[in-house]
Amino acid sequence: MSAEKEGDTLCFFINGKKVTVSHAEPETTLLSFLREELRLTGTKYGCGGGGCGACTVMVSRYQPATKTITHYSANACLLPLCQLHGAAVTTVEGVGSTRTRIHPVQERIAKAHGSQCGFCSPGMVMSIYTLLRNRPQPAMDDITHALQGNLCRCTGYRPIIDGCRTFCQEADCCQANGAGDCCLDGEETLEETQREKPELFDKREFLPLDPTQELIFPPELILWAERAPPQTLTFRGERMMWVSPASLEELVQLKTRNPEAPLVMGNTNIGPDIKFKGVLHPLIISPTRVLDLFEVTQTPHGVWVGAGCSLTEVRSLLEKLLPQFPEEKTEVFRALSQQLGNVGSLQIRNVASLGGNIMSAYPNSDLNPVLAAGNCKVSVISNGGKREVPLNRDFFVSFGKTILKPEEIVVSVFIPFSRKIE
Ligand code: FES
Ligand code: FES
Structure with a gap:
């Protein structure tokens, strides 16, 4: 190097x-x-x-x-x-190959008939593989969350989910048995209930997930x-x-x-x-190696979050903070966390930064309406020094343009605690 x-x-x-x-x-x-x-x-x-x-x-x-x-x-x-x-x-x-050994994620998507033309399948596999590297025993929500950014144009998502849900430990729904039928599909007649249901796959035949075998x-x-x-x-x-x-x-x-x-x-x-x-x-x-842009500092009035933190990191931080404070103090945290779940896909949120999202300057979308309504502000730095700028409607001059000078850099974003309305 x-x-x-x-x-x-x-x-x-x-x-x-x-x-x-x-x-x-x-x-x-x-x-x-x-x-x-x-x-x-x-x-x-x-x-x-x-x-x-x-x-x-x-x-x-x-x-x-x-x-x-x-x-x-x-x-x-x-x-x-x-x-x-x-x-x-x-x-x-x-991850795996038919020439060597396929990975349990590949096997389960294939055996659950989760692949037709196969074009989306490598992406689906990688999304679930990454999830399992971070959480070998995921919940059903984790599976759907991980696949948010993967589109399939021909199979449909049900068989893909059926295969992936076999990694979950929880049995939160009748689908957990892998049979492909769901209690959410509506009421069955007695005759339908009694008819024998063929299963697409037998979970007992699946390769076990063994995290010690990963790269x-x-x-x-x-x-x-x-x-x-x-x-x-x-x-x-x-x-x-x-x-x-x-x-x-x-x-x-x-x-x-x-x-x-x-x-x-x-x-x-x-x-x-x-x-x-x-x-x-x-x-x-590319400021990805500037550590100041990733600092998180809590104050009595809220939290400063480094502008370089990814949207996924910001959401995790807010969710970690939420249970630590009374509800009336965390209205902005909750609104922001909810909005973060709607911005882009997981793959995008894993790389897009908080500062980048603000400086893209879409006043009516992304995080900006919530940040503005929540009285957030940014700390910026340039050769002339540091200053704090409120993230209100004056911040956005037009689409794609803010009041910041071209040489100013957003270092961090302040997300305040909310106050109880008397
Ligand atoms: S090719 Fe579609 S997200 Fe990359
Ligand atoms: S299997 Fe064809 S796009 Fe998903």
């Missing part, structure tokens, strides 16, 4: 194998790299814009601060290759994350340059010198513009 004169070498792992790219092109997405460079065509190209989930992969990262490994699902069609430095990616080829996170990446000195990373392409600063000071200087350069976290907004509208950004700033 040494720096070269003309830029750094990109290094990450795919399915347990190290990949290095000496001239990473900032416009290249993980999906095109997988399919066109590595010929790993199991990850499918559906919509290309984060809408269908056919390209779902699992991204794993080591967090030196907490010494933990996180796994999350993401849309490879939006993931810039440059964003993957130091990450481990698992694609459907790394481990590459130890080399752990060592590298622990020891690598924090330094700016630069990836130079033919038309674009990607710079990832290692500190807030560096980020501020970079943005001061290049006020028009976009900050890219999840690439869910800038990515589609580059891909579908041909927008060219000579410089992209």
Whole structure:
């Protein structure tokens, strides 16, 4: 991972194998790299814009601060290759294969007749695989939540859910028996009840889920994350340059010198513009390694949440805080948590950041109406210093535009406690 004169070498792992790219092109997405460079065509190209989930992969990262490994699902069609430095990616080829051994997720979707044309199946498999890596005994809600961002145009979702629900321990509905009939389908006649129901599969024949058999996170990446000195990373392409600063000071200087350069976290907004509208950004700033953007601080009046936190992280944080305070203090937390469940798919929420969502500046959608109604505010920084700006209707000048100066960076967002209305 040494720096070269003309830029750094990109290094990450795919399915347990190290990949290095000496001239990473900032416009290249993980999906095109997988399919066109590595010929790993199991990850499918559906919509290309984060809408269908056919390209779902699992991204794993080591967090030196907490010494933990996180796994999350993401849309490879939006993931810039440059964003993957130091990450481990698992694609459907790394999960299982008919040539070696299929994975229990693949087996159960197949045996429950959850695949017809099969185009969506690798994405479905990866969404459930990622869920099981984080929660080997999921609840039914976890399954439906994990599949929110995966579209199937031919099978329909019932057989897919039938296969996946066999990983659940709870028997919350008659479908838990895997027979494919549901108490929610309506009342049965006595004759129907007595008729023998053929089962599509026998759960006793399924391969057991054994988390000890999964690919481990590459130890080399752990060592590298622990020891690598924090330094700016630069990836130079033919038309674009990607710079990832290692500190807030560096980020501020970079943005001061290049006020028009976009900050890219999840690439869910800038990515589609580059891909579908041909927008060219000579410089992209990726602040994913600036730790200040991920800090969470609780105060007597509410909580400051780092603008770099993903929407999934923000939701988890709010749900963790909710039971700790009386209901009247957490109205905004609850409204925000509910709205977070409606923004994009899980794959999008896993990568899209809180700050990015605000700065996309859709005043009437995403999180912004709730943030404005909840009297939230942002803390911004530039070369001129720090300031706090209320997230009210004056914040949004028009669609896609806010009152912030181009060189200002949103560092964190304040979500206040609500007060009881007397
Ligand atoms: S191809 Fe549709 S979400 Fe990526
Ligand atoms: S099986 Fe054809 S799209 Fe899902």
